[in-house]
Amino acid sequence: MEYAHILIRYGELTLKGKNRKQFTIQLQENIKEKIQDMPTVKIKRQRDRMYIILNGADPDPIIERCKHIFGIQSLSPAIRVVNDEEKIKEAALYALTSEPDVQTFKVTAKRTNKDFPIKSQDLNQVLGGYLLTHSDGYSVDVHEPDMEIRVEVRQDATYITSKNIQGLGGLPVGTSGKTLLLLSGGIDSPVAGYLTMKRGVKIEAVHFHSPPFTSERAKQKVFDLARSLTGFGHSIRIHVVPFTKLQQKISKEIPHGYSMTVMRRMMMRISEKIAEKEGILSFTTGESLGQVASQTMESMHAINDVTSYPVLRPLIAMDKEDIISISQSIDTYDISIRPYEDCCTVFVPDAPKTKPRLEKVKYFEDMIDFQEEMEETLAGIEVVRISQHSRQDKEFDDLL
Ligand code: ATP
Numbered sequence: 001m002e003y004a005h006i007l008i009r010y011g012e013l014t015l016k017g018k019n020r021k022q023f024t025i026q027l028q029e030n031i032k033e034k035i036q037d038m039p040t041v042k043i044k045r046q047r048d049r050m051y052i053i054l055n056g057a058d059p060d061p062i063i064e065r066c067k068h069i070f071g072i073q074s075l076s077p078a079i080r081v082v083n084d085e086e087k088i089k090e091a092a093l094y095a096l097t098s099e100p101d102v103q104t105f106k107v108t109a110k111r112t113n114k115d116f117p118i119k120s121q122d123l124n125q126v127l128g129g130y131l132l133t134h135s136d137g138y139s140v141d142v143h144e145p146d147m148e149i150r151v152e153v154r155q156d157a158t159y160i161t162s163k164n165i166q167g168l169g170g171l172p173v174g175t176s177g178k179t180l181l182l183l184s185g186g187i188d189s190p191v192a193g194y195l196t197m198k199r200g201v202k203i204e205a206v207h208f209h210s211p212p213f214t215s216e217r218a219k220q221k222v223f224d225l226a227r228s229l230t231g232f233g234h235s236i237r238i239h240v241v242p243f244t245k246l247q248q249k250i251s252k253e254i255p256h257g258y259s260m261t262v263m264r265r266m267m268m269r270i271s272e273k274i275a276e277k278e279g280i281l282s283f284t285t286g287e288s289l290g291q292v293a294s295q296t297m298e299s300m301h302a303i304n305d306v307t308s309y310p311v312l313r314p315l316i317a318m319d320k321e322d323i324i325s326i327s328q329s330i331d332t333y334d335i336s337i338r339p340y341e342d343c344c345t346v347f348v349p350d351a352p353k354t355k356p357r358l359e360k361v362k363y364f365e366d367m368i369d370f371q372e373e374m375e376e377t378l379a380g381i382e383v384v385r386i387s388q389h390s391r392q393d394k395e396f397d398d399l400l
């Protein structure tokens, strides 16, 4: 007798009617990718749940990995037996007695296979009685048991579980298209990327840097942040944009109160070029309303004006504390607080306008010809692929 399976429950996916099959296939793919170094472990997909068949493998590292996969509501190690009363009793007894520090228990039986002769309610009684008479020192507590033994009699077999491990929820990455994440080295944008992935979206990233005013280590920090995010999905391509020339020109030619707004508009325009080329249909930023000068209603209006792409802002209504607590839980916080300069802080004046007026922004921009710098910037974009375990691989990719 052993826990030879892991039962995966989908949660929200069950609501998705028609798309369910596509979701479950994607989830199966995502799990398979996470355990590809364990060729003997198999995954069996059913309409309303999935089973990982361990074939002797240690369940703990697999459970650990599943805790990082979106689309899993909860999971449980499971004992699988044929639909036979005696076998079910044995398995329930094994579940109860194989765990230390358990004194009270409760049996919750569910019979979805109506061919099985004992009804759910009766099965509770039968199993509860059996456990009490075949073990020592245990008692039943239906309200707050140390262990809830769940018994599900299904078509193919009966599954017995005694632990319920919370998953991340969300939707499997790959079911909701792709977004271009504007990834800085700060606390917010990695969290925004995480939350977007949680809704099933794949991400690709763009990072603006300004060498030599920003250092290699500042760039490395962004790669490390991206690597943390790969743990929740897939390898991530980062488009690294050399932003120095454009920033220098902006800071020289645009009145200081407006340089931050113009710089952000340039970021959007460049992001749009990348999105067009890659067939990506939206952007994601770490903006949160009211946090800094660029995140007022007026600023967002002026910055958003240059693109018709949807800009996803998953943090828009969140408090900083909540954002920080997510960043701690996904292990990006310690990377984000490494003290390296960001391109925006290097060139941005002390007091950017918090309420930039769109006509003024356009007026200032129209007076300057940025074309040469823009072309040079686009031509200098470098694409780096970040995978979970390897160092980054460079891909050279000329945009124009
Ligand atoms: P973060 O913590 O993500 O850096 P922030 O609170 O510092 O955000 P801003 O500096 O106003 O806020 O940046 C707002 C958003 O603009 C960021 O969340 C990010 O999505 C994007 N952004 C800022 N700087 C860069 C950069 N150098 N490269 C790519 N995107 C950036």
Ligand code: MG
Pocket: 184, 185, 186, 187, 342
């Ligand atoms: Mg920042």
